[in-house]
Each structure stands twice: as C-alpha cells, then as structure tokens.
C-alpha cells in the first residue's frame with residue numbers, strides 16, 4: 001500500500017508541474033500555484049487525521065502505518081505553499097513579507113499552523129520518538145489538532161466571497177475531531193450512566 005499511497009500523494013504536484021510547463025495555470029499562475037499547494041496541504045492534513053477514525057471503524061490496523069507518510073506530505077505541500085508565497089509572490093523581499101504578516105491576520109494564523117507542522121515533521125522519526133519518550137511524543141503530536149484548526153481558520157479568513165469551500169473543510173475537521181472526543185468519553189455503565 002505504501003508505494004501506491006506515496007505515488008497518489010505526488011500526483012497533485014506532478015499535475016502542477018505539468019500544467020506549469022504547458023501554460024495551464026490560468027490567468028494568475030502565481031495565485032493558482034499558491035492556492036493549489038495550500039489546498040493540498042490542508043487536504044493531506046485532513047486525510048492524515050482521518051486515519052485513526054478509519055482504523056477504528058474498519059478494524060484495518062495497516063492503515064495506521066500510512067499516517068506518518070500522509071502527515072509528512074501535508075508538511076511538504078505546506079512547505080511548498082509557503083516557499084511559493086515567499087519566493088515567487090514576494091520575491092524574497094523580507095520588508096514586504098514583514099508588512100504582509102503584520103497587515104493580514106490570516107497569514108499569521110497560517111504561520112502558526114506551519115510552525116506546528118515543522119515541529120511535528122522534525123520529530124516524526126523513530127529516533128525522535130525514542131529520544132522524546134512515547135508519552136511526551138504523543139502529547140506533542142496532539143498539536144496536530146491545533147494545526148488542523150489553525151489551517152482551516154487561515155483558509156476561512158482569507159476567503160472574501162464564497163465561504164462554502166473553507167466551511168466544508170471545517171465540517172470535515174469537526175467530524176474527525178468530534179469522533180476522537182466521543183471515543184475519549186468513558187464507556188456507559190450497564191445502568192446507562194457514564
């Protein structure tokens with residue numbers, strides 16, 4: 001499964017590369033590039049968050065082994081999204097970048113999500129799990145929920161007209177996080193009380 005999922009996760013990037021080389025990025029190619037990379041970063045994050053509920057619903061233990069790869073793909077797409085904004089949109093002009101961050105709150109929210117993703121990606125190796133210890137590592141990796149919330153909020157805040165697409169992502173995120181909350185509740189006793 002891993003090579004297949006790896007290839008599938010690369011398809012949006014391959015398509016972007018192909019479209020870029022064939023003049024297929026539309027009238028505003030920079031905006032299209034940044035938005036498409038952002039979309040895929042968020043989608044990958046949601047798919048990574050869907051792994052645990054899927055495993056619990058289906059009993060397919062092997063799905064769990066895809067989670068790290070999906071999370072790293074979310075990080076990779078977010079990294080490309082941010083790099084495209086800094087390099088292609090802002091031309092590495094750090095003064096303008098600073099002013100944009102100060103002016104647009106949605107960028108600050110996106111940055112917060114990105115900082116969390118950096119922390120998660122850099123501690124995703126087996127060596128880091130050992131070094132941090134399972135309990136601390138799991139606690140740190142719970143911040144993926146905050147990354148999901150911040151990234152969805154970043155999307156919602158930047159949209160000016162049609163808020164349905166970001167709301168759709170927020171509903172999916174709410175279902176994925178709600179599932180975890182329900183699972184964490186104590187099991188009801190035979191009398192029906194929790």
Ligand code: HEM
Nearest residue numbers: 031034035038039041042078082085110111113114151155
């Ligand atoms: C330093 C961090 C980040 C910066 C500077 C940033 C910047 C931006 C900018 C400038 C846009 C709007 C582009 C436009 O106006 O056309 C945007 C949109 C977006 N970003 Fe980010 N972003 C960051 C982090 C993230 C992260 C971590 C995610 C997801 C995991 C993400 C997902 C999105 C999405 C989904 C959109 C909307 C795409 C659409 O309109 O379809 N961003 N971001």
